[in-house]
Amino acid sequence: MARRMMSRLGQWSSYVFAVDFDTNSDPIYFALASKQSERPQVFRNVLADEKCYSLHVQSDDKIERAKFYGGLKKKLSKELPPECTILEMSIFQPNVKDSVIKGYFLKDASKSSATERVLGELLRNDPVYVCSYLCGGEDRQWSQHLWSNTEDGWVEVLEKYCVVPAEKPVHHPSTLSIINYDVFYSFEDAYKVLQQCVDIIPESKAVLELVDQRLESKEKTDFPVIVIEGLDATGKTTLTESLTEALGATLLKSPPQCLSPWRARFDTEPPLIRRAFYALGNYLTAGQIGQEARQAPVIVDRYWHSTAAYAIATAVGGKLGNLPQAGSEVYGWPGDLLRPSLVLMLSLSSQERMRRLQVRGQDKTMEEEELEANHLFRQKVEEAYQRIEGPACITVDASPSPDQVLQQVLLLIREKCHL
Numbered sequence: 001m002a003r004r005m006m007s008r009l010g011q012w013s014s015y016v017f018a019v020d021f022d023t024n025s026d027p028i029y030f031a032l033a034s035k036q037s038e039r040p041q042v043f044r045n046v047l048a049d050e051k052c053y054s055l056h057v058q059s060d061d062k063i064e065r066a067k068f069y070g071g072l073k074k075k076l077s078k079e080l081p082p083e084c085t086i087l088e089m090s091i092f093q094p095n096v097k098d099s100v101i102k103g104y105f106l107k108d109a110s111k112s113s114a115t116e117r118v119l120g121e122l123l124r125n126d127p128v129y130v131c132s133y134l135c136g137g138e139d140r141q142w143s144q145h146l147w148s149n150t151e152d153g154w155v156e157v158l159e160k161y162c163v164v165p166a167e168k169p170v171h172h173p174s175t176l177s178i179i180n181y182d183v184f185y186s187f188e189d190a191y192k193v194l195q196q197c198v199d200i201i202p203e204s205k206a207v208l209e210l211v212d213q214r215l216e217s218k219e220k221t222d223f224p225v226i227v228i229e230g231l232d233a234t235g236k237t238t239l240t241e242s243l244t245e246a247l248g249a250t251l252l253k254s255p256p257q258c259l260s261p262w263r264a265r266f267d268t269e270p271p272l273i274r275r276a277f278y279a280l281g282n283y284l285t286a287g288q289i290g291q292e293a294r295q296a297p298v299i300v301d302r303y304w305h306s307t308a309a310y311a312i313a314t315a316v317g318g319k320l321g322n323l324p325q326a327g328s329e330v331y332g333w334p335g336d337l338l339r340p341s342l343v344l345m346l347s348l349s350s351q352e353r354m355r356r357l358q359v360r361g362q363d364k365t366m367e368e369e370e371l372e373a374n375h376l377f378r379q380k381v382e383e384a385y386q387r388i389e390g391p392a393c394i395t396v397d398a399s400p401s402p403d404q405v406l407q408q409v410l411l412l413i414r415e416k417c418h419l
């Protein structure tokens with residue numbers, strides 16, 4: 001295992017390590033070298049005399065990597081001493097897509113040997129590589145010690161590297177693995193993920209059978225297709241229902257009703273699998289849209305913008321500024337997914353949205369909890385919505401009364417869709 005780490009990091013000079021000590025500031029970036037650097041110390045101001053470790057998932061199978069990494073933080077939180085802080089970490093080659101190896105950096109302020117025992121167990125039984133970090137010498141320089149299993153199951157230090165500062169890369173490492181890990185830009189790419197899950201998630205088979213029966217969607221539709229988007233409790237359901245009545249339209253949603261039996265199950269899966277599920281939901285809905293838009297206008301409650309915006313906002317760590325710039329390919333529309341005539345995003349102040357959530361009184365989904373607790377996540381979702389192209393969304397103020405919002409939207413639809 002560690003040998004593979006060596007083969008993987010055999011070119012360690014081209015890899016950078018990033019540790020998120022604080023989501024409001026840049027990660028600490030460092031590299032490995034065979035000798036100390038003259039440049040300033042790496043961990044100044046963020047580490048005192050804690051014992052430090054890192055562990056990274058190592059597997060060539062991206063489903064296995066996603067599944068194991070998805071459960072790793074929960075496992076560590078359960079088994080490590082409470083004084084051990086778990087920080088997001090990645091190893092990557094700057095500007096090289098798909099080069100990111102995700103993991104965790106552990107700042108262990110405990111005085112027990114429990115952390116080393118837990119890491120030794122993980123090294124013996126799971127697809128991880130483990131390193132420890134020591135600060136020594138007069139110049140208080142840090143070094144990384146790569147662990148390995150001996151034949152009789154003991155842990156030994158395989159290799160030692162000097163930890164030296166690395167330049168801040170142009171793109172935050174979390175943006176390097178969005179395509180086909182968090183967002184899928186073709187039916188085939190999403191489909192392949194669920195195909196690889198059939199043995200570990202039996203429900204995948206039923207979803208794939210439904211997807212196999214999807215209706216083909218044409219590029220052009222006879223009647224306009226209007227998508228209503230927005231965060232939870234912005235008024236999408238209320239508006240889509242009144243719009244449907246006002247226009248004599250057909251109301252659809254994504255994911256479609258036929259996937260409801262499995263949605264909660266896939267919501268528990270790591271992003272790679274969960275987002276492939278939602279992407280396939282959009283293709284199922286696209287088939288229904290193509291069918292229904294032959295007879296009447298179609299209103300859709302959530303579609304591609306939701307799938308891409310939530311996935312990108314979830315994937316991109318740290319500050320709002322770490323989102324890929326507008327115009328990036330991650331905001332592109334899948335070439336094989338039906339494009340709507342118009343996408344309207346309902347916008348609401350946080351206060352009014354929270355009020356409506358409380359008034360509605362329904363149980364909050366995990367996502368709503370995250371949106372409520374995490375202002376930064378909400379900002380990232382809203383910003384990602386705005387950057388998606390092909391078509392871009394038009395923002396609608398959803399704060400007036402339901403009828404005023406309806407009238408405002410009908411005017412927009414008449415103007416844009418000549419309905």
Ligand SMILES: Nc1ncnc2c1ncn2[C@@H]1O[C@H](COP(=O)(O)OP(=O)(O)OP(=O)(O)O)[C@@H](O)[C@H]1O
Nearest residue numbers: 232233234235236237238356359360400401402405
């Ligand atoms: N324009 C409005 N003014 C005041 N209250 C509204 C308005 N539109 C909807 N509401 C109320 O806000 C709450 C949320 O509305 P709704 O369920 O339509 O939002 P939503 O975006 O579909 O939510 P979710 O995505 O979580 O299902 C409901 O109680 C609804 O009655």
Ligand SMILES: Nc1ccn([C@H]2C[C@H](O)[C@@H](COP(=O)(O)O)O2)c(=O)n1
Nearest residue numbers: 254255278302303306307310365367
């Ligand atoms: N087309 C869609 C619709 C929804 N999602 C995801 C995005 C969020 O994670 C969540 C929000 O849905 P809600 O709970 O408000 O129904 O569902 C998606 O990815 N694609």
